[in-house]
Amino acid sequence: MTFEELNLHENIMKAVRKKGFERPTAIQKRCIPEIRAGRDVVGQSLTGSGKTAAFGLPIIEKIQPGKGIQALILTPTRELANQVHETIGHFSSFTHVNVTSVYGGVSIGPQINALRRSDIVVATPGRMLDHIERNTINLKSVKFLVIDEADKMFEMGFIEDVEEIIRALPKERQTLLFSATIPSDVNHLIKRYLKNPIFIKEQLQVDSSLLKQVYYDVKQFEKFSLLVHLLKKKTPGLAIVFCGTRREVDFIAKNLRAQGIHVLPVHGGLSQNKRDNAVDSLKRENIQVLVATDVAARGLDISNISHIYNYDSPKTSTEYTHRIGRTARAGKSGEAVTILAERDHTNFRNVMSDRSLNIKREEVPQFERIQTIREEPRHGDRRPRKQFGNNNSYNSHGHSGGNFHKRRMYSLGGR
Ligand code: AMP
Numbered sequence: 001m002t003f004e005e006l007n008l009h010e011n012i013m014k015a016v017r018k019k020g021f022e023r024p025t026a027i028q029k030r031c032i033p034e035i036r037a038g039r040d041v042v043g044q045s046l047t048g049s050g051k052t053a054a055f056g057l058p059i060i061e062k063i064q065p066g067k068g069i070q071a072l073i074l075t076p077t078r079e080l081a082n083q084v085h086e087t088i089g090h091f092s093s094f095t096h097v098n099v100t101s102v103y104g105g106v107s108i109g110p111q112i113n114a115l116r117r118s119d120i121v122v123a124t125p126g127r128m129l130d131h132i133e134r135n136t137i138n139l140k141s142v143k144f145l146v147i148d149e150a151d152k153m154f155e156m157g158f159i160e161d162v163e164e165i166i167r168a169l170p171k172e173r174q175t176l177l178f179s180a181t182i183p184s185d186v187n188h189l190i191k192r193y194l195k196n197p198i199f200i201k202e203q204l205q206v207d208s209s210l211l212k213q214v215y216y217d218v219k220q221f222e223k224f225s226l227l228v229h230l231l232k233k234k235t236p237g238l239a240i241v242f243c244g245t246r247r248e249v250d251f252i253a254k255n256l257r258a259q260g261i262h263v264l265p266v267h268g269g270l271s272q273n274k275r276d277n278a279v280d281s282l283k284r285e286n287i288q289v290l291v292a293t294d295v296a297a298r299g300l301d302i303s304n305i306s307h308i309y310n311y312d313s314p315k316t317s318t319e320y321t322h323r324i325g326r327t328a329r330a331g332k333s334g335e336a337v338t339i340l341a342e343r344d345h346t347n348f349r350n351v352m353s354d355r356s357l358n359i360k361r362e363e364v365p366q367f368e369r370i371q372t373i374r375e376e377p378r379h380g381d382r383r384p385r386k387q388f389g390n391n392n393s394y395n396s397h398g399h400s401g402g403n404f405h406k407r408r409m410y411s412l413g414g415r
Contacts, residue, residue, distance in 0.1 A: 006032055009061050011094040016057070019090065025050035027202040032058050035176065040197040042190055043178040049202050051148075052087045055176050059144050060088065063119045065096035068141030071120040072169070074162060076152040076295075078103040078124055078272055079279060083301055084148065085122045092120075102127050105272030112136045125153065125161035132168050142169050150179035150186045156295065159185065166193050181318055210333040211324065214362040215348070220341040222369065224252070227309060227339060228259050229367035231289060237306030238282055241291045242323050244312040252311060253291040255372045263289040294319060300326060308336045313344035317354030337362075 003016050003024055024032065027045050031054035034041050045051050059071045073088070075081045085101035092099060100118040102111045104127040115121065115137050123131075131137040145166065147153065153162055175194045179186050190197060218226055231239060241256075243249045246267040253265035264278035264287050281287045283302050294314075305327045314320040320338075327334030338359070340348055352359065 001029055008032075008057055012057055012061055012091060014094045015091045016053075018093075021053070025054070025202075027051055027200060028054045028057075030200045030202075031055065031176075034198050034200070035059070035174070036061070038174060040174060040194040041176045042182070042194065042197045042199045043176070043202070044182060044199065045178060045180070045202040051178050052084055053091065055146050055178070056084075056088045056091050059120065059146070060092045060095060060097055062143070063092075063095075063097045065098065065119055067119070068138060069115070069118050069121050070141050071144035071146070072128075072139070072142050072165075073120065073122045073146040073148060074125055074128065074153070074165065075122060075148045076124065076156050076158060078105060079266075079275060079300060080149065081122045081124050082276065088120060088122065102131060103272070104130075105275075108134075108136075125158040125165060128165055129161050132165065139169055143173050145169055145173055145175045147175070147177045147179075147189075150177050150189060151181050151183060152295075154183070154185050159189070162189075163193075180322065211327065212333075212335045213324065213338075213357065213359040214335070215338040215340055215359055216362055216364050217340045218364055220343065222367075223311065223339050223341055224255060224372055225370045226364065226367050227252070227311060228256065228261070228370055229365065230307075230309070230337060231256070231261055232259075235288075235307045237304050238285065238302065239289045239307040239309060240282075240300075240305060240323075240326055241289060241309040241311050242314075243291060243293060246293060248311070249291050249293055251372075251374060254374065255370075256289060256291065258373050259370065261289055262287040263291060265291045267293040268295055294323065302326065306334055308334070310336070310338040313338060313340055313348035314351055315347045317351050317357060320351045320354075320357070 001024060003013065003021060006024060006029075008016070027043060027049045031041055031043055031051075035055060035058040041055075043051055043054065045054075055073075063070050073084055075084055081101045081103045085099055089099045097119045098117050099120045099122065100111070100114040101122040102115065103124040108127075108130065111127075111131070115131065121128075121137075128137075132139070147162065153159055175197075177186075177190060177194060177197070182190070216226060227241065231241075241252060243252055246269045249265045249267045253263050256263045264281055266275050266278040270278075278287075278290060279300060279302070282290045285304070308324050308327050310320070310323060314323060324336040327336060336359075338344075338348065351357065
């Protein structure tokens with residue numbers, strides 16, 4: 001199917017062509033006609049599936065510029081709000097539709113002015129509620145509500161805010177909800193606020209033939225050295241290194257910088273400016289590596305990412321899939337590398353229990369052992385712990401390795 005066959009308005013098609021899209025993705029093919037027909041939609045899909053255009057194109061088509069805010073799009077993170085704003089802004093560039101994003105961490109004044117002229121608003125829940133409480137937003141013309149990454153809204157504790165926002169909207173509206181998974185609380189939200197929705201399920205568009213997935217099993221104190229080795233010797237493009245905590249993100253970023261790698265951290269504890277700057281720097285290829293927590297990197301769409309490194313193991317296969325979805329996009333190849341130590345084994349066993357994933361163990365190469373400049377935080381701990389003993393000056397030729405593989409064979413009963 002081509003985009004032409006969807007019969008979108010010519011002004012929207014111009015922007016689609018300008019973007020270079022030829023064919024609608026699977027979720028676009030199925031969502032666009034349903035949304036145009038006025039249906040409420042639940043889209044089960046991950047970022048990378050093209051969901052922004054799936055809801056964005058038919059919404060833009062129905063907006064009457066200058067007639068008040070007609071669409072509200074809620075996203076869990078500021079980065080995603082920015083990205084959705086940029087995408088919707090692009091698709092409406094041949095129309096008079098005005099798009100604004102509102103999120104916390106930046107001053108509210110300019111947002112108040114922009115909201116007076118907006119047709120579409122992309123917002124994070126906290127700042128949105130702020131505007132509602134201050135009476136600086138008029139929602140009476142809203143015809144579309146999009147709840148993006150609903151599962152993440154729950155995980156981040158935003159759901160009460162989301163429900164409060166929904167209650168401030170006109171009841172006569174079309175509601176579209178997107179979520180990678182549909183746990184029971186998301187289901188509850190769907191039952192409560194969507195009218196007879198159609199469910200459209202789509203898989204992540206990572207082409208597994210283009211995505212190599214491997215894990216290394218090492219000792220905890222070898223992890224950082226192996227990461228540096230892989231980044232310097234085996235990573236031709238951009239990389240994202242995922243860490244479990246903000247503290248670990250800062251620790252790894254600082255130490256990678258000390259090794260001469262161009263890197264910036266991104267996590268929820270940094271100012272919005274710093275977060276935006278980090279993501280932009282990676283997009284512009286001013287840095288090679290972004291070190292991130294899951295939340296901060298959620299939904300980021302950056303091309304040319306050749307490698308994803310999991311410096312800790314994700315807890316679930318869904319989390320794993322979210323992380324690896326940042327690479328092997330748009331026909332390019334990529335590699336997802338998980339660096340395990342003993343404390344990751346339980347989580348990684350959980351990831352590996354998803355039989356659809358094809359993650360192979362990789363032999364640990366020879367690598368130089370590097371002394372870190374600060375103590376590494378304990379996993380999930382706020383207090384630092386001393387990482388190295390005294391004998392820290394060898395080259396790790398005879399790598400001792402971890403025992404994930406052996407344990408796994410044992411725990412899965414040789415399956
Ligand atoms: P999204 O899931 O909305 O974050 O989109 C993921 C990526 O896919 C973005 O880089 C989009 O520009 C790209 N994309 C979306 N739809 C299409 C399409 N029909 N053809 C090619 N690329 C697309």
